[in-house]
Amino acid sequence: MIKSSGRAVIRRVGRLVVAVLRRARRLHPLAFFALLSLALLFAAFSAAWPTYVPAASLVIPILLGGLVLGFRQLVVLTLLTLMIASFVLVSREQPTPTTGFVLVLGVIGWVVIAGAKVRNQLGVPGTRGESMLMELRDTLTAQGELPPLPSGWRAEVAIQSAGKSKFSGDFVVSTERDNLLEVALVDVSGKGVDAGTRALLLSGAFGGLLGVVPVEDFLPAANRYLRRQDWADDFATVVHVAVNLCSGEFCVRTAGHPPAIQFDAWSGRWQTRDADGPLLGLVEAPEFAPNHGVLKPGDALFLYSDGMVETPRRDIGRGTDRLTGHAERLVAQGFRGAAADLVATAGGPGDDSAIVIVHRLEHS
Known part of the structure; x- marks a missing residue:
């Protein structure tokens, strides 16, 4: 007391x-x-x-x-x-x-x-400069919070910056309207504080696009915005998913990003959802192929950055297997708290790490 x-x-x-x-x-x-x-x-x-x-x-x-x-x-x-x-x-x-x-x-x-x-x-x-940085950091953190979902659904997000700094090159923007959940996980080139300013700029722009433009136009619009910035050697990768919260149907599109992973509760198998697309900011008019699927009760969809699966000594394929191995032990608890757990155990200490989990509950 x-x-x-x-x-x-x-x-x-x-x-x-x-x-x-x-x-x-x-x-x-x-x-x-x-x-x-x-x-x-x-x-x-x-x-x-x-x-x-x-x-x-x-x-x-x-x-x-x-x-x-x-x-x-x-x-x-x-x-x-x-x-x-x-x-x-x-x-x-x-x-x-x-x-x-x-x-x-x-x-x-x-x-x-x-x-x-x-x-x-x-x-x-x-100290107004430091206060402005803290306000911008808080804005980036607030934009990464997922919207409340209807009964029968749960979503989690966790982000860990390289070097434990408060700024990260990975960020998440999301929106939910008319039972359509849209989530975009973005990885800006660079890491930690070095990528923090570009992440702050893009988070506001991408957050404004999400939910305003049609689902299929989000990545092309984001690419046009990034090209207007005229960054010399900088780029961004994105994985974008739209989930119908009534039927469970979803569509994944990626821009140079690791593929999403779906957990099938009925078979207990893990399936990568590959969707080809170039890095944002490099091509004038790219095409982003969609990958369609359905989340049944008990299924889960994982979006993650390359810091979760790739290291200088490990390629993305082996890293993805390692990530699914860590996630497998969390199936019994219904993936509750899985995002923070996976970032802590599977995230690379030398790179920004981020993961988003969208889980359709078995019992709503």
Whole structure:
């Protein structure tokens, strides 16, 4: 009980600090004068009680300024703080290493100013740039959530980025309307943070296309969009599936992506659903052959990225067999929690890994 209340207090304090920083970013002049006053306060205390308030405390206003001030205000604050620190050290009766301390303080100020200059060029002073990245990451995560399905169906998705970073070159977009579920699993060239910016761009575009254009036009429209970006050597692979939630009929199309896998509950067999199609962004007017099938009660359809099945020492064929072997042991539990389990056990640590499972339940 005490631990939970302590965590609640910490969360409230954290929210208060974030709110103060956001408000300070909006009021740069007020924040500047507040930090300059803080520097003068530390200087006065350091001059009066050098034993209890060291001159090194003047670093604090500079560091806080790097979080809330614009570039010009930060430069002025750093210069004034250096002057104040020099005055405090010179006015002391006991000899102090004035030059060395001011140099160290200047280096710290230079590091903070250099970071502020980069953020100023982007037009996002303070920590707003990091906040924007977190918001974009949360947007990508939210777009990857599957829509609620009617009774008799369950779908799961799990994505694991290379190096455990928060950005991934794999993402999922989905929609459900008129009992038609559409899911697209996309793998952008590159991995981790390197592919994160392109994944953010494509997730918004592909999410807008999905459910708006006819099923058969999704991949051609996505290809036209990718070609308009004029990326030199970058591309994307996609596996796109449309499932009729009334009849269980589905259609799979792929663009340079590993084939989907269907589990047949009646026979206990695993079947790959191959559908030929070129990589997105390489061909002007490609054709994407469909692969049709039916999900009967108990059947499941697996969509996955190449990070789940391919490594430098293992080809896709052997990797697919390994993935189905891991999935086989999850049949008895009805594939509940299977997406996260398979990403953790079968996903490659050096590449982004993603999997989507659409399962038609035996008993609705």
